[in-house]
Amino acid sequence: MEYVKGEPYFCKAKNKIKNFPYLNKDIKCEILIIGGGINGIILNNYLSENHDVVLVDKSRLGYNCTSSATALLEYQLDDFAEDLSNELTNEEIIKIYKMGLKSIKEICEFIKKNGNFCEFSLKSTLVFTDQILKVKKFKNEYKFREENGFEVKFIDEENNPFPFKIKAGIFCKNGGAEFNPYLFCKQMIETSYNQSKIFENTEIDSIYKEDDKIIAKTNFGNKITCKKIIISTGFNETLTPQKNLSEKFISYSIVTNPIDNFDWYDKCLIQDFKDPYHYLRLLPDNRIIFGGEDTKYNIKKPINEKLALKKYKALENQLKKMFPFLKDKIQIDYKFCGLFASTTNNLGVIGKSNEDPNILYFLSCGANGIINAIFGRHLIEDILNELPNDFEYIFSAKRLL
Numbered sequence: 001m002e003y004v005k006g007e008p009y010f011c012k013a014k015n016k017i018k019n020f021p022y023l024n025k026d027i028k029c030e031i032l033i034i035g036g037g038i039n040g041i042i043l044n045n046y047l048s049e050n051h052d053v054v055l056v057d058k059s060r061l062g063y064n065c066t067s068s069a070t071a072l073l074e075y076q077l078d079d080f081a082e083d084l085s086n087e088l089t090n091e092e093i094i095k096i097y098k099m100g101l102k103s104i105k106e107i108c109e110f111i112k113k114n115g116n117f118c119e120f121s122l123k124s125t126l127v128f129t130d131q132i133l134k135v136k137k138f139k140n141e142y143k144f145r146e147e148n149g150f151e152v153k154f155i156d157e158e159n160n161p162f163p164f165k166i167k168a169g170i171f172c173k174n175g176g177a178e179f180n181p182y183l184f185c186k187q188m189i190e191t192s193y194n195q196s197k198i199f200e201n202t203e204i205d206s207i208y209k210e211d212d213k214i215i216a217k218t219n220f221g222n223k224i225t226c227k228k229i230i231i232s233t234g235f236n237e238t239l240t241p242q243k244n245l246s247e248k249f250i251s252y253s254i255v256t257n258p259i260d261n262f263d264w265y266d267k268c269l270i271q272d273f274k275d276p277y278h279y280l281r282l283l284p285d286n287r288i289i290f291g292g293e294d295t296k297y298n299i300k301k302p303i304n305e306k307l308a309l310k311k312y313k314a315l316e317n318q319l320k321k322m323f324p325f326l327k328d329k330i331q332i333d334y335k336f337c338g339l340f341a342s343t344t345n346n347l348g349v350i351g352k353s354n355e356d357p358n359i360l361y362f363l364s365c366g367a368n369g370i371i372n373a374i375f376g377r378h379l380i381e382d383i384l385n386e387l388p389n390d391f392e393y394i395f396s397a398k399r400l401l
Helices: 040-049 064-068 090-114 132-147 180-189 305-322 369-384
Strands: 005-007 031-034 053-056 071-074 121-129 152-155 170-179 203-209 215-220 225-228 230-232 247-254 271-273 277-280 288-296 332-342 348-352 359-363
Touching: 005 064, 005 305, 031 040, 031 225, 040 053, 040 152, 040 180, 040 277, 040 369, 053 288, 064 180, 071 090, 071 121, 071 271, 090 170, 090 180, 090 369, 121 132, 121 152, 132 152, 132 170, 215 230, 247 305, 277 305, 288 305, 305 332, 348 369, 359 369
Parallel strands: 031 053, 031 230, 121 271, 230 359
Antiparallel strands: 005 332, 071 170, 121 170, 152 170, 203 215, 215 225, 247 288, 247 332, 271 277, 277 288, 348 359
């Protein structure tokens, strides 16, 4: 299964994640986390403080789909509240929005404690449309957020501070954040409590039960004996007891050259409401990272390079259409694409598997995979301690049956 193609921008960081050994012996632990992308790394950081945790990844930590993330961290979801009415109640949506803001605050607290070595910054957000037929939808979402205490401003043609056409938009002051996802992984690994129990290039071939224990067998034939397994393999469902947990897509991204003397209002995170939609932010060196143009993923047809080139060109054209005065200044320095997944309620799959309560999911599908992971570690901790959590069902695999 092919996850990423091209030259991901964030993996060009000069400070690399250190190498970890592969597992070459049988070991025991309380909790085994399978998957060393950003979600597994986040979970490992927090759980290892109070539990005996082993983390394994079949390749290198922080690569694969993590490398192709654009890391626009927002409390809002891909769909508006009225679009999610068949999946979530208004009360649940409000809780999810607040959960997103709380997760951003927790990242702030991590940075305050450990230093900012991942280009982290709080950001405002804008979601907008240039289509008159979508204005009512935006007004409804704006009213929903305002009435429920969220700090929002409605943008229209009269008060538009941005250098592109807007029929309707919702601006959220400090409604998001950004960072370099690869460097954030590096910080999370370096501040974890179990660095001697992290293994790379260690693929799990099979999982089976033996008495009251779970055994995970590696591709080298070694065994990891544990009480709980948490599968955090992103979009790879090879090891998940339940299949088709999400709908999979390929998202495409381009990164421009550094552009002198250019920015936009509040340097906020921006997302349009087109189909397919686009999203963008300014990088610290004043490059624009611009993504979207999603296509459905077919496991029988790996990422198509010819199609990817068309999508990169479409992104470049869309970017120049958005900022026509930059047309002669923009050149594309990086092009890459990667897998992502979504669910009907825009949330990831976090919690017990349906087949075995000792096998848990921590899967980064949904609108805000990184935000979900920051919150989701609380949910996992509550499940491990057999405590109730209001979010358990809406993140669980049971909802997908």
